Amino acid sequence: MLFLIKTLRALMRSPQGAVGTVLVFLLLLISVFGPLLAPQDPESFNFGSRFAPPSAEFLFGTDWFGRDLFSRILVGARSTVLLAILATFIGTASGALIGIFSGFVGGWVDELIMRTIDAIMAIPGLLLALMILTVLGSSSLNAVIAIGVAFAPGMARISRSTTLAVRELDYVSAARARGESKLWIIFAEILPNMVAPVIVEATIRVAFAIMTLATLSFLGLGAQPPSPEWGLMIADAREHMFRSPWPILAPGISIALVAIAFNLLGDGLRDVLNPHSQE
Amino acid sequence: ATRADNTLRLSVNITPGVLNPMLSRAAAEYMMSEMLYSGLTSLGTDMTAQPDLATEWSSNDDVTQWRFTLRQGVKFSNGQELTSKDVVASLRKLLDPETGAPGRRNLGPIKMVEADGDYTVVVTTETPFADLPVALTYPTAKVVPADIIATNFDSLAQVPVGSGPFRLQEFRVDEVAVLVKNPEYFVAGLPYLNQIEIKTFPDAAGSTAALLAGEIDMIHDVQPTDFARIDQASGVSGLRTPSGRFLDVVMDTTVAPFDNILVRQALSYCVDREAMIELVADGYGTPGNDTPINAAYHYYADAPHKSYDPKKAKTLLAEAGYPNGLDLELIASVKPGYRSTMAVVLREMAKAGGFNISVKTMDHSSYLDQVWKKGKFYVGFYNMMPTEGMSFNLLFTSGASWNETKWNNTTFDEYVRLADETTDSEKRKELYANAQSLMQKEVPALIPCFFDILGAKADYVNGYEQHPRGASFAFHKIWVGSNPPTKS
Amino acid sequence: MTVSYVIKRLIYLVFTALLVSLIVFSVTQLLPANAATMILGEYATDEALAILNSKLGLDDPAVVQYFRWLGNVVQGDFGISLRTSQPVGPTILNAFGRSAILAITSLVLVCIIAIPLGVLAASRRGKPTDLAVSLVSYIGVSMPEFVLATLLLVWLASPSIGLFPASGYVPFSEDFWGALHHIALPVLTLTIVLTAHISRMIRSEMADTLEMDFIRAGRLRGLSRRRVLFRHALRNSMLPAITVIALDVGYLIGGVIVVEEVFAFPGIGRQLILAIQNRDLPMIQAGALIMAASYAVANLLADLAYGALDKRIKY
Amino acid sequence: MTQTMVLDIKDYSLTYQTQSGPIRILENINLQIAKGEVLGLVGESGSAKSSLAYSVMRDLPGQVELETGSMWLKGEDLMTMTEEELMHRRGKQISMVFQNAATALDPTQSLGDHVVETLQAHQAASKEDTLKRVYELFELVGLPDPILMANKYPHEVSGGEKQRVVLAMAISSNPDLILFDEPTSALDATTAVNMLDLFAEMQKKIGVAGLFISHDLGVVAEVADRVAVIYGGRIVEVATVDDLFANPKHPYTQSLLASLPRPSDIRNKRGLKVDEGTPPPRRGEVPSCNFSHRCSKHDPAICDQSRVFLEVQGDRKLACVRPDVAVDETQASSSDILPATTDVVLEVKNLTVKLGRTSLLDELLNKEATQVHAVNNIDLKIHRGETVSLVGESGCGKSSLARALVGLNSFEGELRLNGRDIKALDEAYRADVQIIFQNPDSSLNPRHTLETILSRAIKLYRPDIATDERSEAIQKLFEQVRLPAHYRNRYPHQLSGGEKQRVAIARAIAADPKVIICDEITSGLDAAVQAAIVALLRKIQQDTGVALLFITHDLAILRHIAHRTAVMYLGEIIETRSISGLDHAPYHPYTEALLSSASSPDPKTETRQVRLKGSLPVRTSLLTGCGFESRCPRRIGDICHEQPAPMKEVVESSHVLKCHHEIVDLEHIEPVWKFT
């Protein structure tokens, strides 16, 4: 807890960290309370106001069914942001565990795991996610799993190299010399000391997950219509793009903004959690 | 006057993949086989059979046997002459289940195909079948040389051998197919064009832009969302023909809740058909009345359309035992795009009627594998058929090969059978009207609207008549005028 | 750098390719429906399906299918596409060639733009220039390719402006300027996204390097600012940058998939999506393999370049 | 006066702004360096030695809050110069040699190019002339084969050679002043002493003025004419070397000298002063004297009256208002070391450690593994209550041996604990043999509290202590290592270096071990802290009879802790001898050189110079002859190359050495030290 407050305070001191933290905080609020804030039902058609430009009634305009884009963005924040965080969590947690295990055990097990990970990483993540989703069927939750799986190898690599670095540190040697169990060494000695780089990486990956999630929905493999998932909104809006830009602009800018927020936060955290920058 | 090169550049949205005419499945493939091959008859824009290889035909009185007289002197592109043995071999091959030809069940209850001399073909049907000449216009019913069928059928996937107005010069999958005029075509003076380039533009916006930029001359299939834009531009014009192409919402009438007619009826009151046309087809369509037949067909029975009446729907639903509404999952394939649009619109419209529909989209392969003909509630898509009878027989009679709804209504079957067997137009009209009203009442499937066939061409393209069925094109009658595109 | 190192890496490469093909194959085995369903489409009957399945060999056990495929590949035969009945090898190579034009053009542009931009930002840390570059690159990295591509489409290809064609492809052999015109938007999209990525990376590498002792040492030896920046800082930052650029090749390949889809560019990405949609197994395998191989080769080249440039690395 | 001074710093103060407020870095600095003079600057870590150097170079790393005073280089005010003007001074008139040459050189540039570049920045000359000058300079700084050297890259040469290149750059433009910031502290003793010789020689040759920064008074004594002592950003005393060492006046200087070991300590029975003061405050209120918080003669009535400035007092400058009050020396620990017993606790025979990992593919390809024989065939015995010190150059295999003994490296050979043959390192062995690592920053898990750190050890090794009694046991450990009890919830980064090392010691003694292996545990610490740690270890040894293997490269401290010393070279123990006899021959030639390279802050001791050339080779395959042969100043001939040196016993049985020379010959060698 103390650590959290301290980190937050440090974060607020750098402009990136401050902007990122505030933005992400706002986003989380919107994700949780978005549906309550939405002025209109995000799914109801306004037959008379299709393709309306932004106005007092429709802050961001309306789409081809006359649905209020502002409400759709607010409600869609949940499926976009929270799911991206979930996907990142899945990828990070599984990747980190694999990475630590591989790095700690070493030897041919490590080599085998790393070669496999090399191979998986050689398949473009999007392609992998695409195939997994085609197998599982399209749905937001499956997209989350697919992104998680696609993220895991990269995460495993990072955590492995961190593990290798941490493993050589004297306090791990001390624990080994002391005859500590492997579980203790992995979970008590190594893990806590590699969360910082992992958290930083994960934060930046949330931005990436948001984009990938949207991309998958865009390719028709994620969220299901008429859900106001932002990527799906853009995909559907493309047909109508020459009639009104708002159905594309609203979710497009939202995605970029959210990704920027997480990138900023990640960069802020990188500076804060970096041991060199600590006083 | 025609343009000097007299070349038509045409865009299609799905690349023609299968070259073998008997195995083709998509519009672009039908287009190619129509250019490269000929059939016995071809379909006129008025949905009647027109001479192609057959110059005339007649039947016996109870319409169980048909004689087709062939044109003489028709040459295949390999130089062989086309005779009745080629027609017989082709039709037999098509009907052979081993071939796996997509149109096998669409040709009618054919029992036997025989040659009578070099230029006469006799077709015998199991049951009386008045529509046989029209049925034989089916796009896969093309004639190929008998010896190729016997020895090297698979080679047709790479090297076409046909007697159509054009010949294939170059074919690059996903890019372009170049066809050139067949100088030996059996209709003197045709085709007008020297060359056709069929280019694949998977993206609608791309083909629109290309047309507007003068990079192509004609778009075969325009998205409703692009139509107005093209039509307004100068130098190009939109082509629009009302058609019997429709999206239906299939309900499996053998399983709950759709085994309850009240539920189906309730749902049918949840559709604002005019609004549906506006939202799904951007206004380029005609309302449907839960039958596959609309004004584009001969025997359309004009009945008042069901109104949008969610209150009534609620009452019906309550009567059916769902006073608190009904949760349903509606599956839509992602191809073509307006399947899911229709699903979303229906979901929204049906909310007021007590239906709580969630939409699930699926890639087309999975849809074909898991849902089509198996699912209990999904969006189907069908092109216009040449005749009412074919449409009913294909989808809604008990023995229909795509009997998705499993409605199996013997009265309905009887109407259709009797209509098939008679040539008396008045009688047919009555029978088909009965069939249509029965469907409207029982609602085996929801058919809210029909889509117009939309295309576009540059103003200098002449002689093109859009076909409501969407599977016939008659490119040999097109020529490119002398005001050629000003290309940068 | 020794020959044996290169051999070792090549062995790894082959191993990776094999593993990739195995992974991809296993995943495709799980796909619902198969090529036969797709070929027959909405006209399938059970008998027709069974016949086609056995004709295509899709009813053999997975292991048999895999080794048959592998055996053919080893002989340079990638099979016949199930979707189009055309040979896979030439088709995929053509598509790959077109994608490579996109990717390489973008990569070259990126290197030309991103490196000076990163250096500029790092050397003016905290100053307005840096902030401006950072801001732009934040936006760049935060904009998914499909959003950017769609926005570019709306702006630059809209009928009222019509600066660029919305989609499609013209071979360079046919019409050079037309071809250039057609790849402009896809390349622009990739370039913007990648430039943001790489300039950010160079900036942070540079910032780290600028903190190093030898930079201060150089400055305190009286070297000019320019020399310290370009001879010492940039050169040392370029080394890690090479590795990251190589890793970005993977990212680029992913981006290519999306961009090709948006611009309907007939490259390997579209080919693969089509193949997956149609369960065109030989095509999926060949496409995935070629993508994985280009990624692996890019990394190998980067490592070799790293070894050649950085005298400290001994392989 | 200003005109004759090369550097004249007048009342210079510097304050940085940080996130937690302003921090005073330097306060009222007044320093002059005359032409040809070398001024030493000593002070503990964090006393702002480097900061002063950077100020002179006008390259301030921090965010300046306030900077006052002036700084004159040959009559020009450096502080008013533009960046452009400074660029022309740096490297030409004033150059700097950094602590770590390894990081001060661009890894992608060849050594020659470094110098060429520096020369070209300051004078236009033809390429050949420049190159010729480079070779000249290389020759001057003692780099053999300059042409070959010029083409090498930094990673291809040793630390000493790198430092020589840096020096070559520093003198390349005949500067007026060179700033040396701890130029030898990253080097091995034998290399460092060579460098010091070189600096002195250089200085004599080109007559350049120098500011020589070091935390090690001994080192400064070797090269400087005058010494300035800096404490907490203030200069507290400036005097000539002789005056300062003979008669330190400032209590801080006195304390500094008192905690420094000297070669003569055994003869004089001199103990080390143990005073681990906290660093002076740099934030908030400005104290009148910043040493007062730890000064034993601090008297508020006198000391806190007004700011105590550096003023001329007799033969020196001094910042103390009570210079004549004597400090009591009771804090000094006794120099006596209790004798050890004769029961052997730990014994190794023919122990060999091979390092280097092979990959799976290498194995498959049948590639020969490149293994380093880090420890080669050594025998060693440690008795109960005894401290054996293990000394040797960096990379000679000391840590490898230590790690093997606690199961972190695999090894071949025999290992016996209390007569018990150890095949696999079991629970009991692990409890009995503990290790403390060199770097306290990395040996304590930064995410664990001290409580967790210690309770783990207790839980593992002392099953007899019930869970609820652990807290008490921890309490006792804290007392044993003299840490305040309220530290138990702290994290390692909240401790100073010395305190961290105490925690590591506490962790080691928690197991109540028979042997503790201390791997250079004092080398990162300031002298005063080092003395305190050594005292603590001796106390623990007295109380528990634990045996210590004390690994160090600091030969001066040996006399205050060890009974015996083992000298290691290239993985072999080449000599084992008792500390009491350290001052007398016979020596192994390597031991002789090693001992000679220890710098001495004692003006009354003269150290004979024995210098080694080159650097430690890597031992990959077994050597045929003596490992030291390539650098040995007393090499006999081919026999050294062809035959392994035999182990020979000196009369006194606990003294053995490995050399082809006859013991009698070696006995005639002059002693390393002459005490006056």
Ligand SMILES: Nc1ncnc2c1ncn2[C@@H]1O[C@H](COP(=O)(O)OP(=O)(O)OP(=O)(O)O)[C@@H](O)[C@H]1O
């Ligand atoms: N850029 C900076 N910003 C803030 N404080 C700094 C900065 N640089 C140094 N300091 C502080 O100034 C003090 C002196 O540091 P400096 O590095 O000059 O000491 P030093 O005597 O060289 O120590 P060492 O012997 O460890 O090298 C330290 O307390 C340090 O924390």
Ligand SMILES: Nc1ncnc2c1ncn2[C@@H]1O[C@H](COP(=O)(O)OP(=O)(O)OP(=O)(O)O)[C@@H](O)[C@H]1O
């Ligand atoms: N993991 C390893 N693989 C290969 N060689 C190693 C490994 N670790 C150490 N070495 C080599 O083994 C030799 C002995 O190293 P060791 O760390 O024991 O020396 P040391 O005497 O403790 O040095 P220092 O004083 O620098 O700590 C060195 O040459 C070193 O380069």
Ligand SMILES: [Mg+2]
């Ligand atoms: Mg320093």
Ligand SMILES: [Mg+2]
């Ligand atoms: Mg060591």
